[in-house]
Each structure stands twice: as structure tokens, then as C-alpha cells.
Amino acid sequence: MNEINRVETKTEQVEQKLVNRVNVTKLFDMMDGIRSKPVISKFNFRAKGKWIVGGHNQTTINDFYGAGQTHSRNRPFVYDGDEPPILLGEDHGANATEYALAALSSCLTTTLIYHVAAQGVVIDEVETTLSGDVDLQGLLGMSENVRNGYEKIKVAFKVKSEAPKEKVRELVELARKRSPVFDIISNPTPIEVSFEEQTG
Amino acid sequence: MNEINRVETKTEQVEQKLVNRVNVTKLFDMMDGIRSKPVISKFNFRAKGKWIVGGHNQTTINDFYGAGQTHSRNRPFVYDGDEPPILLGEDHGANATEYALAALSSCLTTTLIYHVAAQGVVIDEVETTLSGDVDLQGLLGMSENVRNGYEKIKVAFKVKSEAPKEKVRELVELARKRSPVFDIISNPTPIEVSFEEQTG
Numbered sequence: 001m002n003e004i005n006r007v008e009t010k011t012e013q014v015e016q017k018l019v020n021r022v023n024v025t026k027l028f029d030m031m032d033g034i035r036s037k038p039v040i041s042k043f044n045f046r047a048k049g050k051w052i053v054g055g056h057n058q059t060t061i062n063d064f065y066g067a068g069q070t071h072s073r074n075r076p077f078v079y080d081g082d083e084p085p086i087l088l089g090e091d092h093g094a095n096a097t098e099y100a101l102a103a104l105s106s107c108l109t110t111t112l113i114y115h116v117a118a119q120g121v122v123i124d125e126v127e128t129t130l131s132g133d134v135d136l137q138g139l140l141g142m143s144e145n146v147r148n149g150y151e152k153i154k155v156a157f158k159v160k161s162e163a164p165k166e167k168v169r170e171l172v173e174l175a176r177k178r179s180p181v182f183d184i185i186s187n188p189t190p191i192e193v194s195f196e197e198q199t200g
Numbered sequence: 201m202n203e204i205n206r207v208e209t210k211t212e213q214v215e216q217k218l219v220n221r222v223n224v225t226k227l228f229d230m231m232d233g234i235r236s237k238p239v240i241s242k243f244n245f246r247a248k249g250k251w252i253v254g255g256h257n258q259t260t261i262n263d264f265y266g267a268g269q270t271h272s273r274n275r276p277f278v279y280d281g282d283e284p285p286i287l288l289g290e291d292h293g294a295n296a297t298e299y300a301l302a303a304l305s306s307c308l309t310t311t312l313i314y315h316v317a318a319q320g321v322v323i324d325e326v327e328t329t330l331s332g333d334v335d336l337q338g339l340l341g342m343s344e345n346v347r348n349g350y351e352k353i354k355v356a357f358k359v360k361s362e363a364p365k366e367k368v369r370e371l372v373e374l375a376r377k378r379s380p381v382f383d384i385i386s387n388p389t390p391i392e393v394s395f396e397e398q399t400g
Contacts, residue, residue: 021254023288030288031340041336041346045298049305049328054221057309057326059302061294067286077294079279081306086267088223088230088314094261094277096307096381098245102259103303104391105249106281107296109257111339114288126257128249136241139311139378140231146241149383153391165397172395178339181296183349185389191304191353191382195372197365 022117033067040067055089056082097150100185101130107181108155115174121167125160153185222317233267240267255289256282297350300385301330307381308355315374321367325360353385 016025034041043066049059062076081096083089094102105128116123131154138148159168176182183189216225234241243266249259262276281296283289294302305328316323331354338348359368376382383389 023254026288030336031342034337034340034342038337041340041342043334043336045295045301045332045334047298047301047305047328047330049302049309049326049330051309051313051323051326054223055310055313057306059305061298061302064284064298071284071286073284073291077298079294079299079302079306081302081310083310084264084271084273086271088226091273094279095245096303096310096379097384098247098261098264098277099279099299099303099306100381100384101245101247102249102261102279102281103296103299105247105259106257106279106299108393109249109251110255110281110283110296113251113255114339115341123251126249126251128247130247130249132245134243134245134380136230136243137234137238138383139314139380140234140241141315141374141378142231142234142241147383147387148378149380149387150389153389155391155393157393157395159395159397161397168397169395172393174341176393178341178348179296180334180339180349181300182391183338183347184297184300185384186391187347187349187388189350189353189385191355191386193308193355193357193372193376195357195359195369197359197361197368 019117019120020113020123022114024117024120027114027118042066052080052092054082055087055095056080056092097132097134100150101132101153103181104153104155104179104185105130107179108157108175111179111182112157112159112171112175115178116171119171121161121163121171123159123161123163125158127158129156129158130154219317219320220313220323222314224317224320227314227318242266252280252292254282255287255295256280256292297332297334300350301332301353303381304353304355304379304385305330307379308357308375311379311382312357312359312371312375315378316371319371321361321363321371323359323361323363325358327358329356329358330354 063072080093082092132150137143137146280293282292332350337343337346
């Protein structure tokens, strides 16, 4: 028997359904995978921060754990955080409370798009406008009656789609209901802070 | 009388105290300003989000309101959000839950540094390591017993300083107690979502 005939590869065309460029076939495969082996759904995201100088700091994001293994990006994402001059910084990047708005916007948008795709609804445009009120007396420890963080955050969605308005409204509501960052901001999330001093 | 003598300018050298490159003189001036006119402490931060395609979106941060007026940066900050391929994205940036960790890291670091500077303590290095556990069954709506967001976030600080270890520990505790993003994640923050459909 000819060795060439015993080891073969062949290319199979597998049709993938993409809605809003979300691969819905893979999304449903992932959900099937989780149903048969729930541990696949456990993820651990990570970040490393470094103080640069004054109000300037940098956060590096690269590897994460998920679906049973650690994954690394091709390159790390590095985000500069700083304060504007009025808050004694040099504007090397958005400040931390602005990053929190970015996290919320990104999360609501992705959650909307993935759920919309799963339902086969085509979306043309999604825009969000966010704002949050904060009183610096909290951060500065000047009043015990003022909270440190946002008193309230407002998010306005604009969605362009051929789907009926009521359907889109329902999907925006679903995004709100399912978004991880909406959850961690609107509900209490335990944060454990530990500390190690390096001397020398 | 000579007109030249009636309108004069002069340059005065004002000594500014900088600790860890935080201008502590300006920090105390700001606090004095707030004490005499508390409205100065009211800030409103803003972000605009845009869906690009699939899991990819962009958040733009520029203007904010504070100390009685609107401020614009010299250039906007634009942050790409995306998912890694295992979560059906193309890795154009960190995902939203990772941005939330970046916001928390940046906020704890800046809060630490500003309070440390106010107390005149010199810091050499600050590093943070963050991680958060999340179960995708929440986001995907597969279980009502699983929350959407992080079940728990861990933050480990490394601080290098000549200050006594107990002093540094006390200042890390103060950062935790005063950080705006620590507050919005660990405590409930109201988020109002509104929706406008653009047809056509």
C-alpha cells in the first residue's frame, strides 16, 4: 500500500453565519460547549499597573485565562492614565473615572451587538454618549456626606437599524440586563486589596 | 502722570512644592478654593462610544466640566475595545472588563499618589497587579444564578518607599477608602440608560 494514501488531509468548507460581523456559528458552538462542560465559561482577566510620575500611570493588559487555558495576545495593550492640568496632571491619557465610562460604553455596545447577532437582527450603527457626575470632595476627603465616585451615570444610545423600533428597544434593554460592566458598576462587586512593601 | 507708570506687570517667583511630581501647593490651593466655593468641586466626565464592527468599538474622551467651566483637551483620547478571537473578536484592544481593571488600577494609583504627596511622603515605585473572575454564563444569559460581572476582583499593590512600612500600609488603605473607581465598583452606582432609534 502506498504511504501517500494512508495519511491524508482534506479541506472541508464549513459554512459560518456572521451577523454584524459576529460569528454566530461560533457563538452558538461556544454556548453548546459551555452547556456540556460549564468550566469553559470561567474567565480570569488581568491587568498590571505602574505609576509613572505625578498623576501619570500606565496599565498593561495582555494575558487572560479562559476556556481552560491561558491566552496571550500578540502584543500587550498599554493604556496611559493621567489627569488634566486642572487636576494637577499633564494629560497623557484619560483619567480613571473616564476609563470607567469607556469600559461601560464598550461593554454595553459589545453586549448589545452579540445578543442582537444571536437573534439575527442586522444593525447599521450604534453610538453611545455617557456622562457621570462626581464631586471631588469625596476623593479629597473633605466631606463624609459626599461619595468618592460617580453620583450617577447617564448613558444615551443611538441605534440605526431596519428592525422595528420596539425590537431595538428590547435589545438595548437586554444589553443593559446582560452587560458585565453595567453589573459591576450598578451592583456591589467585592474588591480585595493586598499590599506588599518593597524596601531598598 | 506718565501712562506707562499706571499699568504695570511684574513677574513674581512663587515657590511651588512638588512631591512625587504632584504640585502640592496647587492641590492645597484647590482644596482652599473648594472650601470657600464648594461648587468648584463638581465635575462631569464624558465619553462617546461608537460601534465599529463585530466585537470592535471605539470610545472617544475629550471634554469635561469642572470648577465651573467646560474644558477641552488639546486632542481627544481614542480607545479601541474588542474581544480576543476566543471571544469572537479581532483583538483591536482590551475588552470592556479589562478596561474596568485599568480604570481601577489607575484610580487607586492616582489616589494613593495624591494623598501621599499631600502628606509629604516620597514614593519611589508603585505597581499593581489586578485580576477578576467572571463566568460567561451571565453575559450569555445561560444561568440566572451567575452574575454578569466580576464575582471578585483582586488588587495587589507593591510600593517602594523610604517611609516606614506601617505608614505606607496606612496610605494604601487611604487610597482604597478615597478612590472614586473603587467606590463605583464596590458600591452600587445608579446608571440611567436612554435610547433613541435612528431610522433610515
